[in-house]
Amino acid sequence: MSTFPAIDPATGQAFAEVVEMDAEQIAAVVDAAAAAYRTSHEWRFPVNRAQALRRLRELLAEHAEELARTETRDTGKPLAQARADVAVSTRYLDFYAGACDKLEGRSIPLGPETVDFTVREPWGVCGQIIPWNYPLQMITRVAAPALAGGNAVVLKPSELASQTPLRWAELAVQAGIPEGMVGIVTGHGQAGAALVQHPEIAHVTFVGSAATGTIVAKAAAERLVPVELELGGKSPNVVFADADLERVVPAVVKALIQNAGQSCSAGSRLLVQREIHDELVTRVAAAFAGLSIGPGLEDPDLGPVVAPQQLQRALSMIETARTDGARVVTGGGAPEAFPDRWYVEPTLITEVTPDMEIFTEEVFGPVLAVTAFDDEAAAVTLANDSPYGLVAGVWTSDLSTAHRVAGAIRAGQVFVNTYGVAGGVEIPFGGMKRSGYGRGKGMDAIWAYTQVKNICIAL
Missing domain, CATH: 3.40.605.10 (Aldehyde Dehydrogenase; Chain A, domain 1)
Incomplete structure (x- = not known):
């Protein structure tokens, strides 16, 4: 056998x-x-x-x-x-x-x-x-x-x-x-x-x-x-300037690092209104820097990716993003503490544009692509500018904005001022498009x- x-x-x-x-x-x-x-x-x-x-x-x-x-x-x-x-x-x-x-x-x-x-x-x-x-x-x-x-x-x-x-x-x-x-x-x-x-x-x-x-x-x-x-999915969190960043940051981090980013519903795109872009990037980068990395049985925040081919895919896509003109704010490689193992640092990449691979394709690793937008129409366009449509998050204190944007995003699940609900056992889950x-x-x-x-x- x-x-x-x-x-x-x-x-x-x-x-x-x-x-x-x-x-x-x-x-x-x-x-x-x-x-x-x-x-x-x-x-x-x-x-x-x-x-x-x-x-x-x-x-x-x-x-x-x-x-x-x-x-x-x-x-x-x-x-x-x-x-x-x-x-x-x-x-x-x-x-x-x-x-x-x-x-x-x-x-x-x-x-x-x-x-x-x-x-x-x-x-x-x-x-x-x-x-x-x-x-x-x-x-x-x-x-x-x-x-x-x-x-x-x-x-x-x-x-x-x-x-x-x-x-x-x-x-x-x-x-x-x-x-x-x-x-x-x-x-x-x-x-x-x-x-x-x-x-x-x-x-x-x-x-x-x-x-x-x-x-x-x-x-x-x-x-x-x-x-x-x-x-698959390339799910966005859309953050408007009036959002409560104290709630946004931990949710965005969790939506990405769960299972080392190896989830089809991972919130791997962060679309941020330009007025708060720099502040949110700074906060998320600080949160990433505080994450623990190690073997799963030691119960860190972030474990390894599942296989060497997954490690190489993540590192290759990060390098391609650099070559395409995006900026790696934090992370971007394999942690020195684990040579010859399958770990990827939590990575935050800004100045990402819709024509980049990192914007459109799944990494299946702890890599977050950040894109700025100016207004609601641009936010919806960016959210939908993906071959995938699995999950999305909308963050705003304005109920009207939340209702319009949630209705306009083409995804099977849209969360408002949250991202995921502890497994979501009771609610339908599935995608649109690819x-x-x-x-x-x-x-x-x-x-x-x-x-x-x-x-x-x-x-």
Whole structure:
């Protein structure tokens, strides 16, 4: 059996082995999920699904420290952030356990001699491909609503971070989810391709890059399988001159450095009204200078990026920004304290213009690009001048400005005087433009994992 190592980004050392599954092994997992879906009759009852998801929630809570430490070793993120990921995962299970029996249909009046009504039914076996940045949160976020809707799930985690999804699947069986109903397939890109192409896969969810999402969407389209895509982002925080900078600065810093900037929803662009540009840049630079950097298990503010290729991408994009004429105010390289390791200093870059790569493309590292604007119209233009449209933040004390700008920005989520809401379990999440289509989280996710059937009865 072929395997590959799970690498701790803080040390560069292997701490586990992961199976490189071939097409035959992947087919066996999908076939087992299909068999479980067809034969686990008790799973059809919402009350049974709800009970199993609640038991899984309790098991995640019981194993919280184990899961958090595994997540940190696998991804490099600070331990406090990994613990928060466990807590958010339990909230997902709470939410979707409570949603199982809320999938109601509706009646349609066609006259006294006809009864017409709708029901929501599962798709069958859902194929799900998730990235490496939030593996525990992500498996819970996509698998819980699919299971709540009555589906089976076969999920492929990233080859860079597979450990907590594998453990999640073990706990799911302990929780009473029928054997085979949750399957995990591991490996590199070919494993994802084999999963999407399997004829038993009836619904596909992909979270990752726009380039790979395009490939997944094409493969799903060839089989006429519905697909949900949550792709990249280059999300702006738009700060007007009347904003409360005491609130803005910590939010902007957190929106960037969470998971070392390796988040599709990271607030990686800072659009600032010119009157306060210099003051805000000075404050953010000072906040960056005060951040601690180190191995995730030591629980610093900022851990390593996940792999050497991610380090090189970040450093290369910073250097390109310099060459393009932007100014690096603070950071800009790898910290001297960690030679030959995968760390990037929190980096603040100003004088960024819309034609620069650093303005339009994801870094997936702790790099913040700053651009000044003069008025509201310019702010909206800059915010929308991106191929992505995932998240945005608007900061102002004027409610009218906030309402107009939030409505004008093309993004799936817009926050006003905040950025993110502790996981956002209850609210729909997804993108516009190259950030994908479909919505996860909240009730939108469980609706996406079910389909409407109409039943018409002549009396």
